[in-house]
Amino acid sequence: MDKNFAARRRRDLIVAGALATLAALAPLFVKDVYVQNILILTLMYAALSQSWNILSGYCGQISLGHALYFGIGAYTTELLFTKFGVLPWFGMLAGGGIAALIAMGLGYPFFRLRGHYFVIATIVIAEIGLLLFQNWEWAGAAMGITIPVRGDSWLKFQFLRSKLPYFYFALGLCCLAWFVTWWLEDSKWGFWWRAVKDNPEAAESLGVVVFNSKMGAAAVSAFLVAVGGAFYAQFLAYIDPESVMGFQFSLLMALPAVLGGIGTLWGPVLGAAILIPMTELTRSYIGGSGRGVDLIVYGALIVAISLALPQGLVSLFSRAKAKNQVKNQVKGATR
Amino acid sequence: MGLLYGLIAVGLALIFGLMDVTNFAHGEFLMIAMYLSFFLFAFFAIDPLLSAPLVAAAMFVFGAVVYLLIVRFAMRAKTNAGMVQIFTTFGLAIVMRGLAQFFFTPDYRSIPQSWLGGKTISFAGIFLPEPQLVGALVSIAAFAGLYFFIHRTDFGRALEATREDPGAVALVGIDKNRVFAFGWGLGAGLVGLAGAIMAVFFYIYPDVGASFALIAYVTVALGGFGSVFGAFAGGIIVGLVEAVTALMLPPSLKSVGIYAVYLLVVFIRPRGLFGSM
Numbered sequence: 001m002d003k004n005f006a007a008r009r010r011r012d013l014i015v016a017g018a019l020a021t022l023a024a025l026a027p028l029f030v031k032d033v034y035v036q037n038i039l040i041l042t043l044m045y046a047a048l049s050q051s052w053n054i055l056s057g058y059c060g061q062i063s064l065g066h067a068l069y070f071g072i073g074a075y076t077t078e079l080l081f082t083k084f085g086v087l088p089w090f091g092m093l094a095g096g097g098i099a100a101l102i103a104m105g106l107g108y109p110f111f112r113l114r115g116h117y118f119v120i121a122t123i124v125i126a127e128i129g130l131l132l133f134q135n136w137e138w139a140g141a142a143m144g145i146t147i148p149v150r151g152d153s154w155l156k157f158q159f160l161r162s163k164l165p166y167f168y169f170a171l172g173l174c175c176l177a178w179f180v181t182w183w184l185e186d187s188k189w190g191f192w193w194r195a196v197k198d199n200p201e202a203a204e205s206l207g208v209v210v211f212n213s214k215m216g217a218a219a220v221s222a223f224l225v226a227v228g229g230a231f232y233a234q235f236l237a238y239i240d241p242e243s244v245m246g247f248q249f250s251l252l253m254a255l256p257a258v259l260g261g262i263g264t265l266w267g268p269v270l271g272a273a274i275l276i277p278m279t280e281l282t283r284s285y286i287g288g289s290g291r292g293v294d295l296i297v298y299g300a301l302i303v304a305i306s307l308a309l310p311q312g313l314v315s316l317f318s319r320a321k322a323k324n325q326v327k328n329q330v331k332g333a334t335r
Numbered sequence: 336m337g338l339l340y341g342l343i344a345v346g347l348a349l350i351f352g353l354m355d356v357t358n359f360a361h362g363e364f365l366m367i368a369m370y371l372s373f374f375l376f377a378f379f380a381i382d383p384l385l386s387a388p389l390v391a392a393a394m395f396v397f398g399a400v401v402y403l404l405i406v407r408f409a410m411r412a413k414t415n416a417g418m419v420q421i422f423t424t425f426g427l428a429i430v431m432r433g434l435a436q437f438f439f440t441p442d443y444r445s446i447p448q449s450w451l452g453g454k455t456i457s458f459a460g461i462f463l464p465e466p467q468l469v470g471a472l473v474s475i476a477a478f479a480g481l482y483f484f485i486h487r488t489d490f491g492r493a494l495e496a497t498r499e500d501p502g503a504v505a506l507v508g509i510d511k512n513r514v515f516a517f518g519w520g521l522g523a524g525l526v527g528l529a530g531a532i533m534a535v536f537f538y539i540y541p542d543v544g545a546s547f548a549l550i551a552y553v554t555v556a557l558g559g560f561g562s563v564f565g566a567f568a569g570g571i572i573v574g575l576v577e578a579v580t581a582l583m584l585p586p587s588l589k590s591v592g593i594y595a596v597y598l599l600v601v602f603i604r605p606r607g608l609f610g611s612m
Contacts, residue, residue, distance in 0.1 A: 062418065109598075113601055117601050120556045123552070128591055131590060258422050293433065295430070296433035297433075298433075300430050302426030303405065307409060
């Protein structure tokens with residue numbers, strides 16, 4: 001069993017490396033800016049969803065308020081950049097740090113809550129953040145911030161001529177989020193989180209410090225999401241509260257992980273790879289009418305996938321594998 | 336206003352609070368009910384007050400059908416049932432919004448004149464707008480009715496028992512799906528009532544539900560899951576808090592007070608004011 005586990009982890013790493021290399025080569029073939037845009041968004045949502053998955057999937061604390069951290073990352077970076085001239089690279093880290101601190105500060109009262117009470121509390125806190133930012137004059141209030149053009153360089157993290165640098169950063173972030181998850185999965189924390197998710201009382205009685213492990217998951221998750229927010233702000237060059245902190249972001253972050261397989265290593269990537277292009281394509285091909293057909297199709301697909309594969313798309317692979325195993329066992333038995 | 340929030344929340348209190356099924360499409364149910372009431376007025380000139388029972392009946396059927404066709408299957412999931420319910424109903428909400436946009440266009444509509452609209456009534460020196468007053472009365476009646484229904488009838492007991500242990504109720508001959516379909520119908524019917532009254536004094540557009548849905552969830556959770564009285568009390572508190580916040584802070588921040596009070600309540604009492612779960 002142990003041997004299998006180690007082998008599986010090594011295989012995961014190899015597959016991830018191969019996929020990342022493949023993705024890195026993609027711009028050689030994809031010259032179309034529109035398609036590049038979709039790829040960037042896909043990678044970004046994969047990264048966000050992977051980060052969300054750490055707290056909500058592995059640790060089982062379903063948060064529908066991660067838009068708060070996303071917005072904090074975006075706003076910290078841009079406020080520092082526009083008001084104080086701090087480079088986005090530092091702003092990004094500052095945003096991540098602030099988000100992680102806020103996540104832990106909130107975790108202190110929040111993690112006493114269970115089930116629906118917790119989920120609603122996360123929605124509500126993000127909504128409070130949104131309203132506060134909408135009324136904060138210094139931070140641009142509801143009008144938002146337009147990011148001034150300061151040059152076309154990696155130093156300033158602004159690229160005017162090509163989208164490719166954004167693409168590589170999104171890919172890097174996605175790989176980072178994946179790798180952090182991969183690494184934590186097999187660490188003490190990973191095992192604690194799964195124990196907390198399955199049965200907090202039993203975990204506590206076996207010496208898992210439930211509260212601290214939830215805090216750890218929240219901090220890592222918030223940090224990564226905030227970095228994603230900082231990236232998104234630089235990518236769009238314009239932010240306003242609704243477009244970085246709205247409730248839809250919380251759902252969009254959760255959706256790929258849920259469709260792909262919540263609490264799994266590959267779920268978020270797989271979910272994002274299918275969901276985001278689907279969203280963008282339905283929007284641009286049938287959304288033009290302005291009559292909501294894209295919404296109908298998109299919603300219906302979500303319903304269909306949720307109902308057909310409650311454990312996510314990843315379960316398709318494990319199901320196939322289970323079948324194979326049974327076959328092999330039968331073979332072994334008949335021999 | 337508090338009682339109106341209560342009226343919107345009462346249907347959710349039944350579906351979300353008592354049956355423990357997450358329904359993210361609650362706001363869209365309200366939206367559909369408002370449109371129904373609008374079209375009954377526009378085409379047949381039936382006043383929303385009269386059409387309220389019709390809308391409620393139509394919504395009853397709609398709710399039951401939604402349960403039987405979709406939600407029933409979402410509840411069968413063995414693992415992470417909560418997430419499956421959230422996203423199934425969320426997808427449903429998107430579909431309903433899209434359909435509303437498709438058939439009714441995104442235009443804002445309103446019912447220009449009705450028996451209640453724009454009138455006020457003087458009561459002991461205080462002027463009250465009539466639609467809100469009727470809404471409040473209907474809300475009290477709806478809560479009283481639901482309370483009686485849950486606690487005094489066999490069906491109400493069956494509903495609670497089914498939530499507790501669907502396997503055990505099957506043994507005593509209660510069909511889970513029939514009970515829950517009826518519960519969903521009833522919940523949607525109550526939203527129908529709310530929608531018909533709201534249609535009198537709110538603009539009607541495909542996204543209208545979203546703005547009320549979150550407050551309805553907060554109302555139910557504030558009062559505590561599993562308690563009809565809690566949702567009623569939650570509605571009143573939410574209304575009061577909103578009125579007080581609107582006095583102290585700019586109007587755009589009026590919801591902050593509601594959310595802050597919710598957080599305060601659950602930090603002190605993690606199961607809501609009157610919750611049993």
